[in-house]
Amino acid sequence: MREPQWFVWSRRIGLTLLCAFALLPVWVMVTTSLKPLGDVQGEFRWFPSTVTLDAFVEMWRTIPLGRYFVNSLVVSVTAAVASVALALLAAYAVSRYRFTGRQLFSVTVLSTQMFPGILFLLPLFVIFVNLGRTLGIDLYGSRPGLIITYLTFTLPFAVWMLVGYLDSVPRELDEAAAVDGNGPMGAFFRVVVPAAMPGIIAVLIYAFMTAWGEVLFASVLTDESTRTLAVGLQGYATQNNVYWNQIMAASLTVSVPVVVGFLLLQRYLVAGLTAGSVK
Amino acid sequence: MITVDPAPEAGTEARTGSTPVRAPRKRKRQWLPYLLLLPVVVAELLIHIIPMVIGVGMSFLELTQFYVRNWTAAPAAGVGNYRFVLQFDEASGKALLHSFWTTVQFTVIVLALSWALAMAAAIWTQHAFRGRGLVRTIFLVPYALPVFASVITWSFMLQRDNGMVNHVLVDQLHLTDERPFWLIGDNSFWALIVVEVWRLWPFAFLALTAGMSSIPAEQYEAAAIDGAGVLRSVRWVTLPNLRSVNQVLLLVLFLWTFNEFTVPYTFFGKSAPEQADLISMHIYQNSFVTWNFGTGSAMSVLLLLFLLAVTAVYLLLTRKKDVDA
Numbered sequence: 001m002r003e004p005q006w007f008v009w010s011r012r013i014g015l016t017l018l019c020a021f022a023l024l025p026v027w028v029m030v031t032t033s034l035k036p037l038g039d040v041q042g043e044f045r046w047f048p049s050t051v052t053l054d055a056f057v058e059m060w061r062t063i064p065l066g067r068y069f070v071n072s073l074v075v076s077v078t079a080a081v082a083s084v085a086l087a088l089l090a091a092y093a094v095s096r097y098r099f100t101g102r103q104l105f106s107v108t109v110l111s112t113q114m115f116p117g118i119l120f121l122l123p124l125f126v127i128f129v130n131l132g133r134t135l136g137i138d139l140y141g142s143r144p145g146l147i148i149t150y151l152t153f154t155l156p157f158a159v160w161m162l163v164g165y166l167d168s169v170p171r172e173l174d175e176a177a178a179v180d181g182n183g184p185m186g187a188f189f190r191v192v193v194p195a196a197m198p199g200i201i202a203v204l205i206y207a208f209m210t211a212w213g214e215v216l217f218a219s220v221l222t223d224e225s226t227r228t229l230a231v232g233l234q235g236y237a238t239q240n241n242v243y244w245n246q247i248m249a250a251s252l253t254v255s256v257p258v259v260v261g262f263l264l265l266q267r268y269l270v271a272g273l274t275a276g277s278v279k
Numbered sequence: 280m281i282t283v284d285p286a287p288e289a290g291t292e293a294r295t296g297s298t299p300v301r302a303p304r305k306r307k308r309q310w311l312p313y314l315l316l317l318p319v320v321v322a323e324l325l326i327h328i329i330p331m332v333i334g335v336g337m338s339f340l341e342l343t344q345f346y347v348r349n350w351t352a353a354p355a356a357g358v359g360n361y362r363f364v365l366q367f368d369e370a371s372g373k374a375l376l377h378s379f380w381t382t383v384q385f386t387v388i389v390l391a392l393s394w395a396l397a398m399a400a401a402i403w404t405q406h407a408f409r410g411r412g413l414v415r416t417i418f419l420v421p422y423a424l425p426v427f428a429s430v431i432t433w434s435f436m437l438q439r440d441n442g443m444v445n446h447v448l449v450d451q452l453h454l455t456d457e458r459p460f461w462l463i464g465d466n467s468f469w470a471l472i473v474v475e476v477w478r479l480w481p482f483a484f485l486a487l488t489a490g491m492s493s494i495p496a497e498q499y500e501a502a503a504i505d506g507a508g509v510l511r512s513v514r515w516v517t518l519p520n521l522r523s524v525n526q527v528l529l530l531v532l533f534l535w536t537f538n539e540f541t542v543p544y545t546f547f548g549k550s551a552p553e554q555a556d557l558i559s560m561h562i563y564q565n566s567f568v569t570w571n572f573g574t575g576s577a578m579s580v581l582l583l584l585f586l587l588a589v590t591a592v593y594l595l596l597t598r599k600k601d602v603d604a
Contacts (some may be wrong), residue, residue: 003509004508004509005407007509010403010494011403011408014399014400014403015400015403015404018396018400018418019417019418021477021483022417022418022420022421022477023417023420023422024436024443024491025424025429025432025433025436025477026420026424028435028436028443028520029428029432032435036511038602040441041440041441042441043440043450044442044446045439046443048297052511052577058390086319087319087324089318089319090315090316090317090318090320093311093312093313093314093315093316094561095313096312096604097309097311097312098314099313099449100308105316105320108323109319109323112323112327112330114534114586114590115327115583115586116538116540116559116579116582116583116586117538117539117540117559118538118540118559118563118566118579118582118601119331119334119579119580119583120326120327120330120331120334121563121584122334122337122566122572122575122576122579123330123333123334123337123576124326124330124352125572126333126337126572127330127333127345128341128403129347129348130348130349130350133349133549139365144453148325148326149326151322151326152326152327155319155322155323159319184311198560209423209425211427213426213427213428213541214541215426215427215544215545216540216541216544216563219544220316223300229425229427230425230426230541231427233428233431234426234431234545234548237548243442244435247431247435248432248435249285251427251428251429251431251432252428254425254428255424255425255428255429258423258424258425259420259423259424260303262419262422262423263416263419263423266419266538
């Protein structure tokens, strides 16, 4: 179709503005992280007066950023791997079998994904505290406790996205594996899982990302030793001074791995994220 | 490892006549799907179903700070918690009602803006041009950044004295003499909207782009032959084809925005200004500042009932239209 001139121009202007809107915080984050402290205390500057990496060195000392980093990493990786492992089996059942209760299962999983987190936070908090008091199981303030609560949101969407990916693996592959003498689980592990591997990795990354950015549960269920980055970064602002250059350096540092992972897997993630709404 | 020899195909066909070959084989092993589901079902019970049931139970208890650590000793409150939070002529009820309306307004505005931006961007990037891939990648950046990192950046940009926004508005453009506050007062509502839209519209863009990519090119060609310009082909080809995408997308965006917690919590810290007191933050503060989990649970249950009602009505209405069409 021939595009009229006004459309081409509106596109140039519109997309430029939208790109600027999208990237504005990134610009502020990157330039501020390279500024000396003096630059962020007075009037805002678009560029650093002198470029320095001091903020990237000092940010580890102002708050225990390294500990928060390890906590976030352990909790997010475990939650992502556990939810994908559990969800993969369930997704295979939903994708390949027609059984009584299939609809009920899918609807339950989909709807719990949409429930407000606060609905689960209050009872989980009370359960954790009381389990600790009566049975001596200390889930409150512990990493395993946080991982369990993270499954409340990583598990439903892992099931949902994986069903979509497994549906896209042709049934003929299962049948070919069966002809080769594999049972259904043999076909699953030898043929279906390898064929769906890009999708499985995409779900892993996405689950990791949501856990990495989670604030609601972490703000209540962690203590100083188990605090994650999402909550810990607020620590720079409670000191006598607000170290904006260090906050931005830390924000940039914790963002880079996630953004790079997301953009590398863009193609697979987009397919899985939008599967629900396109179907 | 569970391995069962697949039934010989010829035999299966002989037994079941015209039924497809695969169906009886699967029916023979009907325990397998349940076995596969078992781990997730157990997990769902432990992390969703049981906590929800307990949460509903908590809403009927006087679960104050004295009893949080020993809930079995908490006295029953009957519907007292519900009556308390719904007393709209008292301070607490007024605050809840105010928070609810704030959230409704916030959600409607955020949805409208995010959808409009996403729709425009999706139409602009529907047909290939030089640089399209780059533009699409840039649009994904707000969605890929961890919320807490990007929202902290926004709160720096919106600082009164050393922030970027006031620097542009006051020092560079001289629009006002007075440096406005963005994180407290009336402005905080709009500041929160900008941040939420910034964060949310890329997802709508993804969904709409995916929906548009499956519209057959012939439909646009036919519209062009009929003399339709850009706007008319959007009206008569793009929008009708996106009906089912929009139906799901708007519901998902609604639920996300209405339940939003991470953005206001990171943006304002532990206490949000009254003008931007979203419902999730309100319940959170009520529960963990006053340590009254009974009323907090009652509010959560009411929130859930409201969301379920809206979702049910929405699905009913949109399905009806499908039948009419």
